[in-house]
Amino acid sequence: MKSKQKQKSYGLSTRAIHVGTSPDPQTGALVPPIYQTSTFVFPTAEEGANRFAGEEGYIYSRLGNPTVKALEQKVANLESAEAGLAFGSGMAAVSAVLLGLLRSGDHVICSRGLYGCTFGLLRDLKERFHIDFTLCDMTQQDDLQKAIQANTKVIYIETPINPTLEVIDLEMVASVAKTNQITTVVDNTFMTPFLQRPLEFGCDLVLHSATKYIGGHGDVVAGIIAGKQEIIDHIRMTTQKDIGGILSPWDAFLLIRGLKTLGLRMERHTQNAFQVARFLEKHPQIESVYYPGLSSSMYYPFVQKQMDGAGGIISFEVKGDTQSGIHFMNQLKLCKIAVSLGDVDTLIQHPSTMTHAIVPEEERLKMGITPGLIRLSVGIEDVEDVIADLEQALSAIE
Template structure:
């Protein structure tokens, strides 16, 4: 499959050919742990499924093609992928990252890897001077989310990648919220792209997975070494589910974006909403860079209610079309309160410092009819007494 093909075509065909023996159109689920060898050490490309599995191979090729990358590696979770990036570092290395990264990323950085003598500095990555000031002689990685979770800040990948490279550091970008349909960080100079496949790429809230994509052969070899050595690899069935999901990524994302944009505009005009965080709104502080870097603005948004913690909790508990749940990126709409759920691992004082209030609500806008989504939130506001 040529990179000249449009992404809608690559999503369906890249990495996937009909089975040579049977003509089966879909990639088979190779439920094997081991493979026959023709002689000692003489195998046919596969020897043990932690090291490699044909279903996973097809998924990895598909993901690499979607990102316009050369190499892809799949993992059993998004955190397994992030852990593998940390494995690339040595004791004494320093990492610069965003101050509103996903709570699980913050947790693995501070509560897992700091005790192995890795140092992390959290800054507002939209402030390039702050990023430059944070870089040190031992900085080996700049970890970027864009849009960020949950404040939806859009980071300038090209500028940040250049800044990282000035310091001989890698630039890794978590592209989970945008997906390769809307944004491809390798095209802007990033070294590694990270995904939680659990989200939009899987797309149906029925699988957990992660991925790392790169254009650098040596870097991919290092990632592959840790993928095999640590063993956080997905099952063949999980790979099959994600492959099923990527086929419909473009059409799903079009509806996610359409619905989120309409909902964001409605929220922005609501008297009880203090602020809406959605890159597609002209009022969003990083809207301009979003227009140059993204093909559309995604299905994620957050908003601050002019309400107490209890009232905001009532809102997320009273919805009926939106489901109160963590995670995101499925066809169904989800709603949550980051301070009590996805970002509870971040200390309260740090949450407050970056603007992550107790009244902040995050929505993963699904592909239902947008009028039903608006009516559902409106009814929840009424039930919480915030009209």
């Protein structure tokens, strides 16, 4: 386990199963009920007033719900955080965090690559709310230091970056941020707490598109953040409560179920992706492969430093022009052409025309998203079958 802290008493898988949930005391049901309710009855009017004044107890499901709370406790525990907060999508989490931490006139430094809609949101915040941002190549500490301005309030990074798989040194970023009293936010979607726990390296807040690995089965859209109680309470009582991008109890239940097998799934995703990356690396029709788990990757030392595995996402370019890549994708039978990632199914997509189409071409190229780049989210199928499918599609374009 790569961590700056001592391991807690139970391992991650045990905690993913047991923290925050226990058998129903009334019936003994192993799986507690889903609290599918919008509101909560107060025993007296005085008690209702007390809860509104801050006393413990549920009020209304936009302000808190027992099933959603169980999910928040699990993810917070796994991320070594004091508290968690769930949202109706990953973008609801990203927007609540940025709107909660920033005000007009502030500045954000971001990793030079970002999920397309996060980039779209930052552009909107700049144009409409005067919150400026700088995309920064953080492989060099000097570049990060130079990007800091007097009004920089947040450093927002993805590592590995979607979809270029560049890796950023978490400890370096957190220490520069601390010296300058800047809050560090890490989008940990690609890794999950099973492979990387940014708070243990000094970062302040972690966020996930829980739609991806945490859900894992392609049947829920959700987001979650974890960090210090004070920051989480602030976001809960401002941008979440008043903008309202909450998670439904049913979706929280699906994510709680997903978390129970997350450790197993991440192991299999990582093993499969490693074998697929090795296959692609050797294939004569492949121009380049981006996967930090390959020892040939310049980011491999960071996998050893801060990650417990390189995860399930690979990007690559096939030889020839962009059309060769598109033709290759159209030949696939088992691997499905779809955005999203982290599902048990293998999914493939073309970032420059799909997930990152919103980013202007010039910015896209600066991010390293070439027109030929293809992103593959390797599922947990038998890896021989995934490789055979890629092989037949590659031979069709030779």
